[in-house]
Amino acid sequence: MQRVERGLGALAARSHRRPVLALGLAVLLAAVGGVLSLKLRLNANLVDLLPRSFESVQDLGELESRFGALGWVAVVGEGGDAASLRRFADDLAPQLEKLPGIRFVEKERTGAFFRDRALYFLSEEDLREVHRRLEARLTWERQRANPLYVPLVDEPEPSLDFSDLEAKYGGAAGQKLSGAKDDYYLDAKARRVVVLAKPETTSADLGYSRRIVDEVRALVDAQDLSRYGPGFRVDITGTFQKKLDQQQQIVRDIAVSSAVATALMLLYLLFHFRSPVAVGLVLTPVGAGLAWTYGLVALLYGQVNLLTGFLGAILGGLGVEHGIHLLGRYLQLRAQGEDSERATRESFTHTGGAALVSALVAALTFFVLGTSRFRAFREFGVIAGIGMLVLVAAYVLVLPALLGLTARLGWRPRHARVAPRESSMGRVLVRHRGVITAIAAVVLVGLFSQVPRVRFDYNFGTLEDQDLPSFVLDRQVNDIIGYSQTPVVVLTRDAREEHAMASALAQRQRERGKDSTIDFVASLSSLVPQDQPRKQAVLRDIHALLENVPEERLSAEQRAQVAELRRQTQAQPFTLADLPASVRQQFTGREGTAGGFVLVYPAVNQSDGQAVRALAREIRGVTPPGGGRVSAAGESMVMADILDMVTHEAPLILGGATLAVLLAMWMTLGGLRMAVLCLLPTVVSLLALIGLMPVVGLEFNYLNILIIPVLIGTTVDAGVHLLTRLASPGSDFVAVYSETGRAIAGGLLTSAMGFGALFLARHPGLNSVGALASLGFATNLLVMLVAFPALLLVLTARGHRKRRARLDSEVKERAAAGGTGPEHATP
Incomplete structure (x- = not known):
């Protein structure tokens, strides 16, 4: 480590002596990096964050190639009466179908087709039960109509209530797809109608999504909406529009958060150094390193991706921390009379060595995070780890060159002092170390007791802005x-497997009852009932009975029910070819092949992570014919895999990051005791943070959980800077605390600014990352500057007392053994 420190000092001195060459090289690299970075784009698609080896990703790829897009572009007309709303849907649908990239359009349900044939969806046994009830009622009616009939007992009239059978088959695919309301997708009370357009390709392709939505919007804007009534308006929603809105929100959040983080850092650096030149000296290497x-x-x-898009603000905050320590040390040495080159060499030899250790430790933590299979975490870890090392390299190359250039131009900091002003907090810690340690211990124990109360939020809905229009x-x-x-969508190989999977899933749904996560299962095979010829024979018998029903003895409701039954019993058997085109197209692949798909409609909120995981288990728990796995694709399956992966990897990454940091500091600091002491405030502050979360109402989620390993790597350097300075020969606690504590506070504050800027994001998931990071840095600041120094002082004082006691005991033993008095003993 000493050789590394001397090497850093020598490199810094060389850059100081040749500032034009060093800055020219830095500018050239920054220009190349800037040009390359212009090609970067944001990809907020969650599917792209999973490994290609995951079943859900592979299945989704197959789904997109065979089936096409999941979700719709939904055009919503609002503000007219029912007739004008229907007319709007009739006018718009054929125009939408002509747009390139739109496979088909749905403007109304197929209710009439399935209602007329509803009895074919009953089992033959249940049809015979309908026949039995009708026959019993007719027999009862005939008996009551016979004046010679005298009932021996007062028998109630046989019921014609078929609600039990309706409930039994009410969740069938035909009934669900046809709906029980208006045949149009219309809400007369809300004065709203929906027209659904099915694009060719998935909404994950944001360029395609934007083109499709723009084409639909241009078509809508070209309509004369006044024909449908005053105040009639049209809006667009659906999967494609939601993805675009969310993307736009994230881009806005990146711009706002980065701008706010930069402004806050500028203001703080001006407050910290009281010099615009010093601010430029700190920020220029950061700008070069980020480029x-x-x-x-x-x-x-x-x-x-969703997380790495904000790394500019985050790395900027972490990089400024190095600049505060390095430039702060340089200014103190200049104030003590050192020339610029010697002050630069000394700053980068010792403070630069500590900065390198902290950067290596932080980079190692990030690289451990980079072992995650979740691409959002892996790319964040790799990019942040590389960024930490690049920022140190930028400081070694750029800052000494800037210092050399400013020295040649005659700049000398006006606010440098020969001796740093003693911190009043440092004196308070020395005088009241015992009381402060005791109070801190009580507070920390109280927070540690709250750790079991922390919860993981499985609701994906809380990580999206549900208030977007x-x-x-x-x-x-x-x-x-x-x-x-x-x-x-469950993908099947042929019609036989399609029928088997649809039947197995429907059977599993019935077995689980109210505990099932499935609403209904639909496939072409499930929409064409089996054994229709035999059922038709039963329907003829039922029709014959209905012809003899004495309608004059029925209520108006019962007469309507009998008329409906008569019509349904006259329905003819039907095949796949007889299904309405609007139904068949929902089960037709991109190449025009019908069938091969089973649509499983969830009964649970797909934002509820726990419910989505249960849905995935229920679907994957069905065994396909011939064995193997269920090929099921959809956003729910992707979300389930993300949660499973994050909950599995989180403990491993946390443990790996802690161990990696400890080993790295052990190797670089040269001793396990020093490494453990440097890591101690970080571990304590993390436990306190976790205990504080339930108190302030924060929960972990699949995004903000990465903050825990990040805090391990980014807060440990405070302990390194403080302890390495205190370990120097002849160091005075108050003097070291006054200088280093101020730099530590500034470093933690600027780091918090980088992460905390996410707190301004409107995206709830990113907002939670910023909130947790800000709270984590604040907790570490209090532990690092109050609790930990007080504990060090208590342990140091106890060590001094033990050494004095041991020396006194040795003196007395020597005096007793040699007859010499204390005045002759060696002190």
């Missing part, structure tokens, strides 16, 4: 349709 880093990101990945309108559309717009 280099994002150039490497463009070469490695070509894109940023397209999200609000989409929920209203779901209410009109009556079922989810995004089913899980």
